[in-house]
Amino acid sequence: LITSNGERELPPAFLRRCVRLDIDQPDEEKLKRIVEAKFGPADDALLQSRLEMLERFLKLREGGDLATDQLLNV
Numbered sequence: 001l002i003t004s005n006g007e008r009e010l011p012p013a014f015l016r017r018c019v020r021l022d023i024d025q026p027d028e029e030k031l032k033r034i035v036e037a038k039f040g041p042a043d044d045a046l047l048q049s050r051l052e053m054l055e056r057f058l059k060l061r062e063g064g065d066l067a068t069d070q071l072l073n074v
Contacts, residue, residue, distance in 0.1 A: 026068060028058060038072050
């Protein structure tokens with residue numbers, strides 16, 4: 001199993017021997033579930049902070065490719 005963020009080209013001979021799976025970026029609802037799975041449930045005050053953080057992350061992701069781990073490692 002090899003993962004790639006697409007920043008470099010892999011040799012064609014190698015790629016011919018691979019099964020490729022492209023995974024779409026998670027939408028806002030999926031990101032909410034990922035954050036809750038990572039950090040646990042949030043009370044009302046923390047929930048508001050998480051929602052604001054998600055909004056900022058989604059806006060930044062529009063301008064370029066941000067990976068989900070960049071949200072989780074804040």
